[in-house]
Amino acid sequence: xxxxxxxxxxxxxHNVTTTERTKLNGHKGAVLWxxxxxxxxxxxxxxxxxxxxxxxxxxTYVLDGDNIRLGLNKNLSFSPDDRTENIRRIGEVAxxxxxxxxxxxxxxxxxxxxxxxxxxxxxxxxxxxEVLVDxxxxxxxxxxxxxxxxxxxxxxxxxxxxxxxxxxxxxxxxLTLDSDKKGIEELANEVIAHLEAxxxxxx
Amino acid sequence: xxxxxxxxxxxxxHNVTTTERTKLNGHKGAVLWxxxxxxxxxxxxxxxxxxxxxxxxxxTYVLDGDNIRLGLNKNLSFSPDDRTENIRRIGEVAxxxxxxxxxxxxxxxxxxxxxxxxxxxxxxxxxxxEVLVDxxxxxxxxxxxxxxxxxxxxxxxxxxxxxxxxxxxxxxxxLTLDSDKKGIEELANEVIAHLEAxxxxxx
Numbered sequence: 001x002x003x004x005x006x007x008x009x010x011x012x013x014h015n016v017t018t019t020e021r022t023k024l025n026g027h028k029g030a031v032l033w034x035x036x037x038x039x040x041x042x043x044x045x046x047x048x049x050x051x052x053x054x055x056x057x058x059x060t061y062v063l064d065g066d067n068i069r070l071g072l073n074k075n076l077s078f079s080p081d082d083r084t085e086n087i088r089r090i091g092e093v094a095x096x097x098x099x100x101x102x103x104x105x106x107x108x109x110x111x112x113x114x115x116x117x118x119x120x121x122x123x124x125x126x127x128x129x130e131v132l133v134d135x136x137x138x139x140x141x142x143x144x145x146x147x148x149x150x151x152x153x154x155x156x157x158x159x160x161x162x163x164x165x166x167x168x169x170x171x172x173x174x175l176t177l178d179s180d181k182k183g184i185e186e187l188a189n190e191v192i193a194h195l196e197a198x199x200x201x202x203x
Numbered sequence: 204x205x206x207x208x209x210x211x212x213x214x215x216x217h218n219v220t221t222t223e224r225t226k227l228n229g230h231k232g233a234v235l236w237x238x239x240x241x242x243x244x245x246x247x248x249x250x251x252x253x254x255x256x257x258x259x260x261x262x263t264y265v266l267d268g269d270n271i272r273l274g275l276n277k278n279l280s281f282s283p284d285d286r287t288e289n290i291r292r293i294g295e296v297a298x299x300x301x302x303x304x305x306x307x308x309x310x311x312x313x314x315x316x317x318x319x320x321x322x323x324x325x326x327x328x329x330x331x332x333e334v335l336v337d338x339x340x341x342x343x344x345x346x347x348x349x350x351x352x353x354x355x356x357x358x359x360x361x362x363x364x365x366x367x368x369x370x371x372x373x374x375x376x377x378l379t380l381d382s383d384k385k386g387i388e389e390l391a392n393e394v395i396a397h398l399e400a401x402x403x404x405x406x
Contacts, residue, residue: 015250016257016265024260047218054219057227059262061303062219071325072295075288085278092275093296100264102303122274 021101022203025059029098030200031123032191035110035170036133037162038148039140041179041187042107045133048188050105058201061097063090064107078159084115091119098127103200111161113168129198131191132170135179137162224304225406228262232301233403234326235394238313238373239336240365241351242343244382244390245310248336251391253308261404264300266293267310281362287318294322301330306403314364316371332401334394335373338382340365 022028032049034042043064053060069076073089076082087110097104110116120128140162141149152160159165175194177187195201225231235252237245246267256263272279276292279285290313300307313319323331343365344352355363362368378397380390398404 015254016263020257021262024257024262051218054223054227059224059227059303060219061299063299071298072292089275089292093299095274096264096266096296097300097303100262100300100305 018099018101021099025101026203027058027101027103028200028203029101030103030127030129030195030198031094031098032103032105032129032131032195033094033110033116033119034105034107034131034133035116035173036179037135037137037140037167038109038160039143039145040133040135041177041184042109042133044184045177045179045187045191046105046107048184049191052188052192053103053195053201056201058103059101060103060105062105062107063094063097065109068108084112084118087112087115087119088122091122094119095123095127098123103195109161109167111165111167113170116170129175129194130170130173131194132173132176133179133187134169134176139180221302221304224302228304229406230261230304230306231403231406232304233306233330233332233398233401234297234301235306235308235332235334235398236297236313236319236322237308237310237334237336238319238376239382240338240340240343240370241312241363242346242348243336243338244380244387245312245336247387248380248382248390248394249308249310251387252394255391255395256306256398256404259404261306262304263306263308265308265310266297266300268312271311287315287321290315290318290322291325294325297322298326298330301326306398312364312370314368314370316373319373332378332397333373333376334397335376335379336382336390337372337379342383 034046036042046062050060050062068090073086076086087108090106090108094104094106116130144150148157148160151157152163161167177190179187237249239245249265253263253265271293276289279289290311293309293311297307297309319333347353351360351363354360355366364370380393382390
């Protein structure tokens with residue numbers, strides 16, 4: 001666990017409550033945490049879900065790896081410690097967005113079970129929805145949308161998930177999407193159905 | 204400047220644009236960055252403005268020092284380097300909220316000019332509104348709502364802004380609030396007037 005360094009601090013109840021923000025938005029906040037190998041479709045599916053939700057008037061936001069690494073987490077590398085801190089910070093930001101009654105979609109490989117468990121603890125059960133985007137390494141390497149697998153195979157990139165770094169798949173994700181067999185639209189609709197079934201699209 | 208460590212990353216245009224999020228919310232995003240001595244009223248005024256905005260149907264969120272230090276920035280101390288990183292991270296998170304068409308109110312002492320200049324650069328002119336909550340050290344020390352000045356005077360707390368660490372006041376803030384002479388309600392309404400004058404309360 002990350003050590004609490006600052007003392008003389010205490011949690012403030014915001015004057016405007018989460019319940020009031022939920023009422024204004026017309027729906028609850030939640031975190032859809034997409035996890036899976038590079039190239040499995042996390043970002044594409046998250047953005048497709050974002051579009052469907054936005055078009056229904058749901059307040060959403062997408063946090064994805066590349067954007068976060070150019071801003072909040074620009075001072076983090078891909079070392080194991082920095083990967084853990086990367087995921088921790090994203091979890092904390094996702095929690096703030098969810099607290100503001102936003103449905104936040106995060107698209108990060110997030111390969112380590114312990115890191116995702118920490119985020120689940122930060123965000124809380126009921127609010128945190130782990131979505132495994134399940135595609136075989138073969139599928140992802142064949143797609144290779146950014147040419148990263150090729151670089152990992154030649155050793156140009158070290159510590160690449162699935163090649164020379166592990167991917168620890170979730171054992172009990174809230175939702176599993178079969179990205180080997182199904183297309184983006186079908187999978188995005190499965191996510192919407194999950195949100196509806198969990199009562200997250202109403203206040 | 205913070206070094207960019209990750210390579211192989213590129214900014215993704217979100218499928219749902221900021222313009223679309225602005226249209227959904229009915230107003231633009233912005234950052235109201237309250238700065239001033241401990242006890243000057245930053246948090247109280249920010250929360251009063253938050254209440255006024257929320258009651259008008261504006262989508263808002265408050266980031267304040269204590270809450271952030273229990274979450275996102277729990278691994279930061281009050282050393283100069285960590286104070287800089289504290290403010291940088293908050294600036295990056297505020298930028299994300301503003302990009303989601305939220306008016307975000309931040310309440311941090313943020314004593315260093317260079318740190319606030321960095322945040323202004325991150326968030327961008329027009330989006331970043333520096334609000335100086337101007338109260339004399341005497342006023343703040345008399346109020347001492349958390350008993351921190353007392354601890355700073357006895358040396359129990361080191362590096363306390365205004366006592367044994369500097370406060371570098373902004374030279375050209377977008378707004379200055381006279382917290383020595385005016386009450387919370389009057390000052391909160393001055394902030395609302397500033398937002399209206401800058402066209403931030405409409406889409």
